[in-house]
């Protein structure tokens with residue numbers, strides 16, 4: 001059995017090498033690639049993706065997994081070997097169900113749609129992408145149908161990103177969250193808007209970069225095992241457990257943009273860098289689900305990076321970096337500014353309280369589109385209507401309505417959004433457990449120390465990589481299923497100090 005296991009590992013390592021090499025090409029494409037290189041790069045990336053896919057769906061892998069399954073089941077559930085066989089078998093079964101020809105067709109269609117979207121959004125021209133989006137919806141339904149036996153047609157698509165979650169469970173959780181959230185949003189937005197003028201002064205890029213690097217280093221991001229580069233849409237990418245890179249963008253007239261996207265991506269990166277070294281070069285060496293991944297970017301961005309304790313340490317340093325801009329702004333004013341809550345049009349700019357309402361709107365539309373109760377042609381109007389009902393404001397056009405997010409224009413319709421809100425809910429649930437284990441964490445943050453928190457996160461959440469599904473991990477860490485209470489407690493606590501709730 002040891003030999004068979006070794007053979008499986010060798011094959012999976014080669015596939016991981018191909019995928020990571022492809023990720024390097026993708027990182028380069030989004031950072032340094034000159035425009036002339038784009039067509040060749042697209043071709044190179046799809047060749048590598050195809051080779052990796054072919055190697056993975058090879059029947060030899062299926063035979064090895066069959067032979068290894070009884071052996072794996074005889075081992076402890078959380079052992080590296082048992083987990084490798086179990087998780088790979090799950091990935092393998094899923095990969096076999098989608099015909100390669102369909103996948104090729106889907107990628108090609110996505111590339112065309114994405115290109116059309118980059119032109120349609122600035123032109124506010126939904127009609128341009130409408131037929132493409134109709135085809136995306138059709139392909140998304142076909143994708144779901146490769147996994148028959150579902151309760152809701154969105155279930156298989158939700159499963160891709162958040163394995164173990166279903167439309168029904170997510171809908172119920174979101175309904176509960178909505179009920180608790182709407183009164184908080186109403187209470188806050190009926191009070192005077194916080195003044196964020198201090199964030200909108202001129203902040204030169206070079207100093208923003210220096211300050212961001214300092215923050216990253218202090219929270220535990222290791223520049224020997226990563227880099228920070230510039231891009232249009234910030235992201236994190238992993239080439240190895242020892243090479244996880246992040247990207248950011250700069251707005252010289254708005255401090256938040258770079259600062260908080262660096263901490264956000266830094267959180268994603270700390271997760272990937274915290275996976276145990278023994279899992280390197282295997283399918284287990286990554287985060288376990290979209291929701292859990294987002295819980296870590298949100299934990300570092302909001303529960304740490306937007307906390308008063310964090311800024312008690314960092315604000316004097318920020319003032320020293322930007323004396324002309326901030327010397328007359330007291331910490332309290334800055335803290336209120338970075339935690340300003342307002343009803344706004346664009347999801348990615350939304351504060352942590354209203355953000356989830358944006359996600360719920362998209363999640364509900366995904367279900368309605370897939371069910372067929374909403375047609376693509378009616379989507380822009382439905383969007384405006386729902387937005388007015390949920391936020392009490394109107395988007396002037398589709399640019400900041402149905403055209404604002406890339407997700408549907410570069411992937412499937414279904415499963416694309418729930419992870420963001422699951423992440424918010426989980427960030428508070430996990431942080432509460434960390435505080436229970438180490439009540440000194442906020443005091444340490446006041447001194448610019450984060451190793452106790454990071455150590456707890458590595459041990460409990462990062463090190464296992466993909467060994468446990470999200471529901472299993474949540475159960476192990478919090479002692480039960482996902483619940484909204486810790487998140488609501490966190491919001492009421494924090495915003496109860498800033499506003500009258």
Ligand code: ZN
Pocket residue numbers: 264268294297
């Ligand atoms: Zn994220």
